[in-house]
Amino acid sequence: MSKKNGNKPEEKIPTGKELLKIFPTPKKLTPAMKRLKESTEKAMDALDKRIKEHGYPPDFRH
Amino acid sequence: MVIRPIFDTSSVIKYRTEIKKYFETLYFPSMVFFELVATSINQDELKLYSDWRRDLNAEKRILSPTENDIWETAKAIRRLYINKTAAQTKLITLRTDTLIARLSIKQKDSFIVTDDIDDFLIIKREMKDLRVISADDFFT
DSSP: OOEETTTEEOOOOOOHHHHHHHSOOOSSOOHHHHHHHHHHHHHHHHHHHHHHHHOOOOOTTO | OOOEEEEOHHHHHHTHHHHGGGTTTOBEEHHHHHHHHHTOOSHHHHHHHHHHHHHHHHTTOEEOOOHHHHHHHHHHHHHHHHTTOSOHHHHHHTHHHHHHHHHHHHSTTEEEEESOHHHHHHHHTTOTTOOEEEHHHHHO
């Protein structure tokens, strides 16, 4: 096992696929979860549309 | 313990179609909202970010820095500056990322997904407990 910080074992960071296996989307969503799912999808779709129509937003770091 | 992803702005933008799958697990830094909102083009887009913010807030999944976080982050950047870990111009660009890193360390059940892994590896030199994965590795 790889180690860092002395004896502290390094924790594995899951990939996206692993995370979805650990934390699968429940078949039945609560109203709050359903709302969050919908608002996440809409926000990301809005970002997609913005990029297609107006290009990528400026990078604030440069 | 399940650890949850925090996507930085670059990974949200680049992997926007994938992010939707992680609505149930992600934490979201308020600074990423700042960058998305500040560059939004029209009212409809702003409204959708606003709805997303409301729903993430209701789930207590938005992470924001306190005055102490800003103080400690400045000290971390100062150490990078004094130790000449990175060029001065590079350090200027790390402000927001270092704050996101600070939030991730405080929120112990989290890790950062980023398209700028090299920048976060610089930050990790002063924030040893930071957990970070490149967006390429996370999404493939």
